[in-house]
Amino acid sequence: MRLDGAHVLVAGATGVLGTAVCTALHGRGARLAVAGRNPHRLAGVTGALTPDGGGPPPSRAFDAYDLSGCGALPSWAAAELGGLDAVLALPGVAGFGAAAETEDAVAEHLFTVNALCPLAVLRAALPLLGRGGAIGAVSGVLVERAQPSMADYGAAKAALSHWLTAVRTEERRRGVQVLDARLPHLDTGFAGRAVAGTPPALPAGVPAEAAADAVVDALADGAGVLGPGPGGGFATRPR
Template identity: 35%
Template sequence: MILDRFRLDGQVAVVTGAGRGIGAGTALALAECGADVLISSRTEGQLKDVAAQIEALGRRAVVVPADLSDLDAVASLATRAAEELGRLDIVVNNVGGTIPNAFLDTTPDYLEEAFRFNVSTAHALTRAAVPLMLADADLPNGSAGAVVNISSVMGRLADRGYLAYGTAKAALAHWTRLAARDLDPHIRVNGIAVGSVMTSALEFVAGDPATKEAMEAATPLRRIGEVEDIAATAVFLASQAGGYLTGKVVEVDGGLSHPNLSLGLSDLVPGGAS
């Protein structure tokens, strides 16, 4: 049965940034397909709500509140999953994000922080996970597991204000390609270039109806994405349904060929005024 290739029975996943939005939706989707899931983010109350939903699906959940900008903390999630859930097969590097900023307000430190939060976190967790994945490799076709990185459409498109965020997400996309070569043939590494998905992060800049309508009009599929659009893709990439993909970044963005959200930043002009 083709649907069996989407099953994750007996597997264990770690999902970062899983207290809400794409992370929470992905954790629930993996659990619905049969995986036990360790979930981590900063806010314990949100994680407990997600864990209750995972357990209602008949799967085990481990809640780890943590500051995931701490690379030691994020790396420790791999061992914690193996210790408490018995193995580790799937890593979803979802934690990340950077608030848009004008060019002259984007300091070198701000740029480095964006890289650390979006790329170094993924590297730290994946590096810690790989030996554990290889130790328990008994999945179909000799696979030891899968890594799914949540990148962004802004890693390949350009608009004002997204320099730090877009640069970091572009780096994560290419990290995905390079890590896939380092880890083949047993561990697959893929990514998702996420378009506009109506989570709390998007509501921060596009919460009013007029902005939402303008974004929909500028999107070929004429709608804002849903968390489930990304979660379903993550399941595909993590499961044997996507077992012949590695080093790929799947664009789940409604068909965008240019940004659909302008921040309205003005031109820089000679003399220092703007």
């Protein structure tokens, strides 16, 4: 995908990774519509993306528990931008603890934010995208190697990843890219904002800016799966 001038919706723009992705896309000339839950962080993102003498990008608040609100984001972005080329759904929340001790309400929260919300956003985006368009989301390396103390978080991300894999095949004939970013642990403080439990000892996180650049490169290259590569870098697989 040619990013210069592309119309891109980033849902979850208020996160550390989401903000870094917006900055990287903006730097490559994409025209953004941004959505997030926290209104103060959303204002911070739009402020940072406002060019000197120009107006801020369109922005909209949403909550993952309002799935129809999630599904309304792509048509809103298309109307604001005058079309839509790509949609990234980046919301996520961690949760830790043994499966036997995880409350159903926590599992519901993890599946809503990590799976149902991105699915609602991306599902609604598909009819608005033409050949050369793209959707993408961030699952995690754990979808390839399940981790103890993260069964419900991992299962939600695996559901997201599975959906992306199936939709990639569905959309191949239409020429719509479906990107699954299976990122490793990042330095965003994500684990410390878990909805439940205490994180296990984690390795040093990859800088969010490096991960954001890798996501944006993968989008530009038409990749299907992005994951850790040799030497601490990133590698992609074709769509």
